Amino acid sequence: MTRALFIAAPASGQGKTLITAALAWHHHQEGQRVRVFKTGPDFLDPMILSEASGHPVLNLDLFMMGKEACRQQVSEAAQDADLILVEGVMGLFDGIPSSADLAALLGLPVLMIMDASAMAQTFGALALGLKNYDARLNFAGVLANRVGSLHHAQLLASSLPTSLAWQGSIARDPALTLPERHLGLVQAAEVPDLKARLTHAAQALPETLRCFHKLPSITFPAPTPSAPPERWLEGLRIAIAQDRAFSFLYPANLSLLRTLGAQLSFFSPLQGELLPSCDALWLPGGYPELHLKSLAAHSHCMATIRQHHEAGKPILAECGGMTYLAQRLTSKEGDCADLVGLIPGEATVQPRLVALGLQSLQTPQGELRGHTFHYSRFETTLLPTSHAQNARNEEGEAVYCTKGLTATYLHSYFPSNPRAAAQFFLGKAL
The missing domain is CATH 3.40.50.300 (P-loop containing nucleotide triphosphate hydrolases)
Structure with a gap:
């Protein structure tokens, strides 16, 4: 009991x-x-x-x-x-x-x-x-x-x-x-x-x-044994931004990546840490708009991210991670900074909520589920590769894919489709 x-x-x-x-x-x-x-x-x-x-x-x-x-x-x-x-x-x-x-x-x-x-x-x-x-x-x-x-x-x-x-x-x-x-x-x-x-x-x-x-x-029932998924990411080194600017990480997502065979390392763009040696990069959501001055000051850190992209290595950028990769990010107070610049356009934090809700993304590997919750609006000349759908089957968040980079406001819950989640870090099109 x-x-x-x-x-x-x-x-x-x-x-x-x-x-x-x-x-x-x-x-x-x-x-x-x-x-x-x-x-x-x-x-x-x-x-x-x-x-x-x-x-x-x-x-x-x-x-x-x-x-x-x-x-x-x-x-x-x-x-x-x-x-x-x-x-x-x-x-x-x-x-x-x-x-x-x-x-x-x-x-x-x-x-x-x-x-x-x-x-x-x-x-x-x-x-x-x-x-x-x-x-x-x-x-x-x-x-x-x-x-x-x-x-x-x-x-x-x-x-x-x-x-x-x-x-x-x-x-x-x-x-x-x-x-x-x-x-x-x-x-x-x-x-x-x-x-x-x-x-x-x-x-x-x-x-x-x-x-x-x-x-x-x-009295809780005993857990049911289940077979682990295939180790699609065996030996793959994934670097993950983690600090006060990039902190929106489901523990279940990290656990799944390890189960799939990935080796995880963490670094702090906010502290100016260089991107560690890796095969793929994950920039999760968070609060980059609250730390514009510090993030923009670490040009050497942003340069290593650009070099990673130029080498054709995969990047997943979710919500705040995507706005960090924009050419410019503007806070609700009007403060702005030029950031990594891998995605043409500007993200601007709005006074009111822009999007909130559960959404799903159809991929070649099946449906990947997640949610969206953001106050910023992103204007870019880059055309979306696809869109997620909300619970009413209406068009949801845009997904941008270019040269191994996947960027979206959608926060994916990786265990909803482990094979689809693995594609983010293998650089394969969704």
Whole structure:
């Protein structure tokens, strides 16, 4: 038996991530083996949750992964975990597929986090509606967040029907926050007092959640053995940019590349590190627009990337990685810099979100799935080789291919099609 919770809410902004992180931090500090998952295609929340749990955080997404892969990931983690936590995304029933679909598939008890700062007895009506909306779900109870006083908490608790367990409350506290920017939470490495914030949040948890043996338990099935994919990248050396400007990397993507036989090395364009000796290069997404001056100052680093391209070696550039390869990148504030210049054109960060959603790309090796989430707009004279499609079968992100370079706003989830993902690094056309 493993203790387990699916942390959900009626909407975004209710406090799911901080409360999930506080639970992970508290029980990890108590000596429990904690494994945390994040629902949906997210890079930033897992960074916080990884720091809190002391273990890499994997994503669970029914569109990108499928049902069996989601089950397998959790079953594998449960083999050596005392506590499994899965943080939902948006509201419990938002999206197709939704957090509710995932919670039902995994059979996890749902802890509902509700921001009660602007309500009293209506709290119970909303909680009951959420509980009764989908008979597949098993509710572990409701936690009231941002409560104004002891009397306020008593009103909230008394409004719940007997069928819904009261899991306590967390007082309104300006210190119980995590800093944010335009793509979501600030990266964990950029929050110098993160451990202090997690400690404070853990101390604010009600005793029902701080006591390990009071958490609900579940028996997870044993993982199903599966044959590994062919080692299409045997011995291939892949260099990967990784720093505060390029950090949007699924751990599952890195794991798959190693499984396919690749040798991975990491370097920091932000620190001016030269591209290491490699057969292929991956420039993932991130925040190059926040570091324009530093990136532009390291002309020697950019020169090694241009030399790599001139030699005809493969490059995969995703989202922020693609804007780094443009001739010019302009921030939302109007600051601009001339960058690598492998792709003609300019990327400009917009004041509002440009694209968000799950998308898939048809390749000669089959469908490769992923997502898009960006504020910049890219104008180029380079013609797209193909386009991804969104969930409504409408035209999605453009894919540009030239001389071994593949550039797109699409963030691919490599395990959705390992053979197609391998082509990025073999320099073969998609």
